[in-house]
Amino acid sequence: MSDAPAPEEKLSYRLISGPDDRAFCERISAALAEGYVLHGSPAATFNGSNVIVAQAVVLPAAIASADAAVATAVDSLESATEEPEFDGEGHA
Numbered sequence: 001m002s003d004a005p006a007p008e009e010k011l012s013y014r015l016i017s018g019p020d021d022r023a024f025c026e027r028i029s030a031a032l033a034e035g036y037v038l039h040g041s042p043a044a045t046f047n048g049s050n051v052i053v054a055q056a057v058v059l060p061a062a063i064a065s066a067d068a069a070v071a072t073a074v075d076s077l078e079s080a081t082e083e084p085e086f087d088g089e090g091h092a
Helices: 022-033 060-081
Strands: 013-019 037-046 051-058
Touching (some): 022 037, 022 051, 037 060
Antiparallel strands (some): 013 051, 037 051
16 A cells, blocks of 8 residues: 555636736646646736736636536537427317
8 A cells, every 4th residue: 555645636717817927828838738728818917016817728628628517518508498399189
């Protein structure tokens, strides 16, 4: 039995924020190197002395999983609201 801690699972979504400087860009670059992709546009604000930026990053597998879940939900809704096919028989 190993006493080594299990590797920490990567978060599917991360919001990285901080002053708009080289260190922030290095954090974004490191996330990209870990397999994350940019999600949406960056946000920026001014706190009175510095520009503060934020950028969301996600793992591509998280996007695929979310897309699949949405597709399944849409399929379920469509099949629940479909009208039965008309077989040519009916009452007047």
